[in-house]
Amino acid sequence: xxxxxxxxxxxxxxxxxxxxxxxxxxxxxxxxxxxxxxxxxxxxxxxxxxxxxxxxxxxxxxxxxxxxxxxxxxxxxxxxxxxxxxxxxxxxxxxxxxxxxxxxxxxxxxxxxxxxxxxxxxxxxxxxxxxxxxxxxxxxxxxxxxxxxxxxxxxxxxxxxxxxxxxxxxxxxxxxxxxxxxxxxxxxxxxxxxxxxxxxxxxxxxxxxxxxxxxxxxxxxxxxxxxxxxxxxxxxxxxxxxxxxxxxx
Amino acid sequence: xxxxxxxxxxxxxxxxxxxxxxxxxxxxxxxxxxxxxxxxxxxxxxxxxxxxxxxxxxxxxxxxxxxxxxxxxxxxxxxxxxxxxxxxxxxxxxxxxxxxxxxxxxxxxxxxxxxxxxxxxxxxxxxxxxxxxxxxxxxxxxxxxxxxxxxxxxxxxxxxxxxxxxxxxxxxxxxxxxxxxxxxxxxxxxxxxxxxxxxxxxxxxxxxxxxxxxxxxxxxxxxxxxxxxxxxxxxxxxxxxxxxxxxxxxxxxxxxxxxxxxxxxxxxxxxxxxxxxxxxxxxxxxxxxxxxxxxxxxxxxxxxxxxxx
Numbered sequence: 285x286x287x288x289x290x291x292x293x294x295x296x297x298x299x300x301x302x303x304x305x306x307x308x309x310x311x312x313x314x315x316x317x318x319x320x321x322x323x324x325x326x327x328x329x330x331x332x333x334x335x336x337x338x339x340x341x342x343x344x345x346x347x348x349x350x351x352x353x354x355x356x357x358x359x360x361x362x363x364x365x366x367x368x369x370x371x372x373x374x375x376x377x378x379x380x381x382x383x384x385x386x387x388x389x390x391x392x393x394x395x396x397x398x399x400x401x402x403x404x405x406x407x408x409x410x411x412x413x414x415x416x417x418x419x420x421x422x423x424x425x426x427x428x429x430x431x432x433x434x435x436x437x438x439x440x441x442x443x444x445x446x447x448x449x450x451x452x453x454x455x456x457x458x459x460x461x462x463x464x465x466x467x468x469x470x471x472x473x474x475x476x477x478x479x480x481x482x483x484x485x486x487x488x489x490x491x492x493x494x495x496x497x498x499x500x501x502x503x504x505x506x507x508x509x510x511x512x513x514x515x516x517x518x519x520x521x522x523x524x525x526x527x528x529x530x531x532x533x
Numbered sequence: 534x535x536x537x538x539x540x541x542x543x544x545x546x547x548x549x550x551x552x553x554x555x556x557x558x559x560x561x562x563x564x565x566x567x568x569x570x571x572x573x574x575x576x577x578x579x580x581x582x583x584x585x586x587x588x589x590x591x592x593x594x595x596x597x598x599x600x601x602x603x604x605x606x607x608x609x610x611x612x613x614x615x616x617x618x619x620x621x622x623x624x625x626x627x628x629x630x631x632x633x634x635x636x637x638x639x640x641x642x643x644x645x646x647x648x649x650x651x652x653x654x655x656x657x658x659x660x661x662x663x664x665x666x667x668x669x670x671x672x673x674x675x676x677x678x679x680x681x682x683x684x685x686x687x688x689x690x691x692x693x694x695x696x697x698x699x700x701x702x703x704x705x706x707x708x709x710x711x712x713x714x715x716x717x718x719x720x721x722x723x724x725x726x727x728x729x730x731x732x733x734x735x736x737x738x739x740x741x742x743x744x745x746x747x748x749x750x751x752x753x754x755x756x757x758x759x760x761x762x763x764x765x766x767x768x769x770x771x772x773x774x775x776x777x778x779x780x781x782x783x784x785x786x787x788x789x790x791x792x793x794x795x796x797x798x799x800x801x802x803x804x805x806x807x808x809x810x811x812x813x814x815x816x817x818x819x820x821x822x823x824x825x826x827x828x829x830x831x832x833x834x835x836x837x838x839x840x841x842x
Contacts, residue, residue, distance in 0.1 A: 301661045413633035413743040422708035443626040449712040513824040519837045521546040530807045
């Protein structure tokens with residue numbers, strides 16, 4: 285079975301974003317970028333499926349400018365077999381990404397498709413579900429456990445009240461939650477080997493998808509700042525403040 | 534303009550998140566219809582019919598919808614979508630699961646986690662873990678969106694008298710099936726709707742030490758949450774996690790105990806009205822958002838606080 289993993293280049297999760305002075309967007313110039321943390325978990329799961337003999341090949345796909353080949357190479361260093369980059373401007377909307385991925389699915393015919401549950405930049409949490417809808421297959425979102433058994437996959441999902449397990453016919457789309465696994469680090473020899481692994485570049489035109497959006501960004505602002513608080517000296521003072529000043533208890 | 538709100542429920546009762554989503558629908562303006570899809574969920578439809586501002590309740594009662602499987606619910610919503618200008622669901626794990634399917638099938642984008650309605654086609658939503666607020670305008674024919682419950686004041690649960698209409702659609706995509714569910718049993722209020730939340734972090738040291746938070750919570754009628762560090766360390770189950778990847782809460786009082794206040798955690802709680810931080814590290818980032826900070830050993834401060842309330 286072939287496993288397809290979609291990954292995204294995003295701002296490093298430790299970086300505190302700045303909003304541009306003209307409020308047109310956030311400022312990504314000269315900011316450290318990295319693979320989206322949920323995508324790292326997706327790559328790790330695919331590589332583990334390969335190590336367990338369930339998957340025969342792991343293909344990684346990323347959509348964006350040439351810069352995102354850095355993240356594809358990172359995934360190859362972690363154990364993926366080959367990469368695909370769909371050449372677009374950075375930041376196409378979720379629907380366009382899902383349409384492009386659906387074409388890649390048609391082309392590659394994977395048995396399982398793994399994505400992160402959300403990208404930490406747009407915080408949308410949509411692409412995996414949209415892809416599953418376009419491909420017409422089942423989805424196991426927010427997965428904390430994935431077990432492939434013959435032509436079905438059992439996915440344990442993190443839901444609001446606890447955990448839910450669903451069984452999906454393959455092919456299926458799985459989106460990873462944080463607790464699915466602990467991603468490994470790439471070793472230096474693997475990073476060197478990854479440079480020689482195949483990385484194909486395709487365009488949306490070749491895939492027959494037009495990338496556009498009916499969603500437009502009007503402005504981006506900073507969230508309202510919280511008033512600076514005070515430090516209290518004792519528990520008594522804290523209780524007094526909560527009772528008499530904030531009136532919350 | 535008719536707006537469809539998809540009810541969040543467990544086949545027995547309507548969840549409070551739905552009332553917040555109804556508030557967002559009311560802010561958009563227009564007739565508001567509610568879809569209740571489930572199995573043996575007549576009671577849920579009756580409570581939805583009583584919510585303020587609801588014009589009509591559509592009841593889809595079928596085995597296929599019992600566990601809210603995204604494939605089946607998605608197909609159902611798509612089947613009835615043509616009557617509506619806006620389709621809203623709560624940004625809970627259920628809403629987040631099926632709504633993007635609906636959007637993709639309708640060939641439109643979804644607007645996730647809406648926190649404010651600026652106009653019927655313009656909405657605000659947080660991006661970058663809540664560190665920026667984007668205003669987005671949608672020119673799509675149908676606006677499909679999920680609503681962050683904590684950003685809207687719930688509409689009244691009583692006072693409405695909408696008619697309930699049964700739907701005959703039975704959509705079973707046949708690609709997925711429910712296996713089992715393990716729900717965390719708790720007698721404390723539900724985390725996302727509690728007016729007081731007490732959260733513990735790595736500073737608690739182990740799961741047993743969470744008992745001091747539970748005792749304080751019982752005094753205050755509070756829900757107990759946790760940081761990701763506490764969940765990953767196995768102190769508490771993951772549905773207690775507050776943050777970008779866990780639950781979003783906005784209670785009147787949020788007490789953060791022994792947690793540093795990483796960006797991802799703040800994303801889930803910084804809309805709280807009053808934030809109290811108890812931490813022995815006075816440099817911890819949590820003190821930058823806390824209204825009241827107490828630099829102290831939590832193992833002394835929390836029992837003392839509990840004892841004096």
